[in-house]
Amino acid sequence: xxxxxxxxxxxxxxxxxxxxxxxxxxxxxxxxxxxxxxxxxxxxxxxxxxxxxxxxxxxxxxxxxxxxxxxxxxxxxxxxxxxxxxxxxxxxx
Numbered sequence: 001x002x003x004x005x006x007x008x009x010x011x012x013x014x015x016x017x018x019x020x021x022x023x024x025x026x027x028x029x030x031x032x033x034x035x036x037x038x039x040x041x042x043x044x045x046x047x048x049x050x051x052x053x054x055x056x057x058x059x060x061x062x063x064x065x066x067x068x069x070x071x072x073x074x075x076x077x078x079x080x081x082x083x084x085x086x087x088x089x090x091x092x093x
Contacts, residue, residue: 006033 010018015029022032039047071077079087 018032019029022029025032027035068077071079
C-alpha cells in the first residue's frame with residue numbers, strides 16, 4: 001500500500017498543546033493522527049474520545065513507585081519476601 005503525505009495548517013499554540021497531550025498519552029502527534037484516520041475509516045464516523053480527564057493516574061502504581069523509592073532511600077530495597085513478612089509480623093506484635 002502506497003503512503004501519501006497529508007498536510008494541514010494549525011495554529012502553533014494548538015499544535016503545541018496537541019503534542020503535549022499526545023506525549024502524556026504515550027504517543028506522538030503523527031501516531032495519533034494515523035490512529036484517528038484509521039478508526040474514522042473503520043467505524044465510518046468519529047468512534048472514540050480520549051480525554052486526559054478520563055485517564056486518571058493509577059494510584060496503586062504510584063504507591064508502588066513511592067514504596068520502591070522509600071525502600072531504596074532506606075537501604076531495604078533488596079529484602080526477600082521472608083524478610084518482608086518477618087518485618088510485618090514484628091510490626092503486628
